[in-house]
Amino acid sequence: MNSIPWMFLLPSIFGAVLAGFACSAMGNFVVRMNLSSIGYCMSHAAFAGAAFGLLITVDPMLTAVLFAIITALVLGPIAEKARLENNIVIGFMFSFMIALAFIFLYAKPGEAATGKALSILWGSLFSVDFNDVILLSVLSFILLLFIIIFYKELLSVMFNRKMAESSGVNTRIFYFAVLFFTGFAVALSLKIVGGLLVFALIINPTSTSYQFFYDFKKIMIFSPVFGILSCLVGFYFSWIYDFPIGASIVIVSALLFAISIILSPKRKKGKRKQKK
Amino acid sequence: MKDNQNVIDLKEISTIYEGEKIPVIKNINLQVKTGEFISIIGPNGAGKTTLLESINGLLDFQKGKAFVFGKKIDRNKTAIRKHIGYVIQNFELDPLAPFLCKDIVMSGRTGKIGLLRFPTKKDWEIVWQSMSLVGMIDFAKRPIGKLSGGEFQKIILARALAQQPRILLLDEPLSNLDISSKKQIETLLNRIHEKYKITIVMVSHDLTNVPANCNRIIVLDKGQIIMDDNKKKILKSENIEQIFKNDENRRI
Numbered sequence: 001m002n003s004i005p006w007m008f009l010l011p012s013i014f015g016a017v018l019a020g021f022a023c024s025a026m027g028n029f030v031v032r033m034n035l036s037s038i039g040y041c042m043s044h045a046a047f048a049g050a051a052f053g054l055l056i057t058v059d060p061m062l063t064a065v066l067f068a069i070i071t072a073l074v075l076g077p078i079a080e081k082a083r084l085e086n087n088i089v090i091g092f093m094f095s096f097m098i099a100l101a102f103i104f105l106y107a108k109p110g111e112a113a114t115g116k117a118l119s120i121l122w123g124s125l126f127s128v129d130f131n132d133v134i135l136l137s138v139l140s141f142i143l144l145l146f147i148i149i150f151y152k153e154l155l156s157v158m159f160n161r162k163m164a165e166s167s168g169v170n171t172r173i174f175y176f177a178v179l180f181f182t183g184f185a186v187a188l189s190l191k192i193v194g195g196l197l198v199f200a201l202i203i204n205p206t207s208t209s210y211q212f213f214y215d216f217k218k219i220m221i222f223s224p225v226f227g228i229l230s231c232l233v234g235f236y237f238s239w240i241y242d243f244p245i246g247a248s249i250v251i252v253s254a255l256l257f258a259i260s261i262i263l264s265p266k267r268k269k270g271k272r273k274q275k276k
Numbered sequence: 277m278k279d280n281q282n283v284i285d286l287k288e289i290s291t292i293y294e295g296e297k298i299p300v301i302k303n304i305n306l307q308v309k310t311g312e313f314i315s316i317i318g319p320n321g322a323g324k325t326t327l328l329e330s331i332n333g334l335l336d337f338q339k340g341k342a343f344v345f346g347k348k349i350d351r352n353k354t355a356i357r358k359h360i361g362y363v364i365q366n367f368e369l370d371p372l373a374p375f376l377c378k379d380i381v382m383s384g385r386t387g388k389i390g391l392l393r394f395p396t397k398k399d400w401e402i403v404w405q406s407m408s409l410v411g412m413i414d415f416a417k418r419p420i421g422k423l424s425g426g427e428f429q430k431i432i433l434a435r436a437l438a439q440q441p442r443i444l445l446l447d448e449p450l451s452n453l454d455i456s457s458k459k460q461i462e463t464l465l466n467r468i469h470e471k472y473k474i475t476i477v478m479v480s481h482d483l484t485n486v487p488a489n490c491n492r493i494i495v496l497d498k499g500q501i502i503m504d505d506n507k508k509k510i511l512k513s514e515n516i517e518q519i520f521k522n523d524e525n526r527r528i
Binding site for chain 1: 332334354355357358360361362364367372373374375376379380382383384385386387388389391392394395419420421422432435439
């Protein structure tokens with residue numbers, strides 16, 4: 001067990017809670033709008049961006065945010081215009097971004113094996129500073145406002161984009177807003193969870209929440225609860241057993257998902273009906 | 277707008293899909309008066325859905341001029357759509373879809389309520405009224421994915437009605453339903469037409485699916501309007517049988 005006083009961990013704890021909130025709040029939309037492949041690419045774009053930051057000795061967080069947002073802005077229109085299959089987007093962008101990241105890390109051999117570089121891959125408990133917490137707080141607040149103010153539009157788009165469009169909703173704005181905010185959430189959570197695992201924090205809490213509720217409002221409320229819980233428990237295990245923080249958070253969230261499948265009332269009801 | 281004015285006015289409309297060379301619908305001229313109930317029938321692939329979605333601007337047309345409520349469709353898409361209810365063709369819904377029926381019906385009002393506004397008590401009253409009209413008020417808190425085909429179709433219809441539309445566009449609202457559900461939806465459409473005097477444009481590939489209140493039939497084949505007359509004349513016509521026979525042969 002680490003012997004660092006708890007006080008020093010406060011930014012990390014707040015960071016973990018906020019990352020859990022931001023990622024899982026966006027996860028609600030990403031999962032429902034079938035954008036998982038696009039978000040998946042974004043987490044790797046953020047990783048490539050961070051590696052690029054190390055290469056040009058700029059704050060990796062800044063370049064990660066830039067890469068993720070540029071990907072969000074470019075990918076949305078490309079996927080929409082070219083009507084690409086999700087698998088093609090994954091195959092193309094994922095490999096492209098990972099290749100970029102490796103080239104950036106390779107171009108600076110000294111940096112590749114340093115803790116700073118690895119922390120982009122795995123996440124780090126101590127890399128979160130006060131500024132990160134401020135940024136994550138601002139993002140979380142904006143996300144909360146976005147969800148509350150545009151809830152009716154978001155729900156409409158998520159049920160069926162074409163039907164939402166047909167009743168007078170400009171669905172493209174909301175589609176891009178979701179991509180944009182997902183890019184932000186991924187990039188800002190990168191330091192804690194790591195580029196290779198951050199997307200699990202988007203998918204897992206929402207998938208867990210889906211197992212329990214049919215009401216989208218409840219899913220919207222509970223997936224951040226599961227996200228924050230995963231981050232806090234993951235953080236605790238990382239602290240006690242010295243696990244890598246990202247892996248620890250993702251394993252907790254995956255376990256929560258596994259448990260939710262077993263306990264899911266949705267599945268129990270189905271079984272009863274089948275017996276009839 | 278005067279009552280006798282054309283609520284839908286399409287002039288020489290042609291719509292081509294991306295990557296295609298031949299238009300799906302060609303030189304369509306269609307005028308629909310306020311309060312009319314028309315059926316667009318034709319075999320599969322005749323361009324019925326394309327025509328419907330050219331009316332509410334979901335599809336862009338490449339040639340011609342089109343007006344709804346006297347406004348150009350291509351320039352006023354979003355504004356026009358707020359007054360057009362659209363029931364899209366049956367789509368597969370995930371049985372675990374996390375939406376309650378009442379929220380889906382309310383989502384029909386999203387455009388009408390407008391940005392930065394929250395649904396008011398009055399909006400909810402309209403939702404309850406629409407659900408009552410289609411006989412689905414008891415399903416308000418049920419998950420949408422758990423409904424049968426007929427129940428689902430009624431909720432989608434209630435969603436369109438909650439919009440308080442001036443035009444109702446229905447794309448094959450009776451397909452994939454059992455006989456009793458078909459009858460129920462048909463009766464509902466007649467009742468809606470009588471009660472609200474809404475202009476209804478309904479698409480169907482089946483000659484037997486023409487509701488009683490429908491007074492005009494438009495026959496579409498290979499992207500063109502080949503007949504446009506009152507219901508009795510069209511249903512008695514020999515040509516119509518030929519068109520549908522050809523379609524069956526094509527499918528065989």
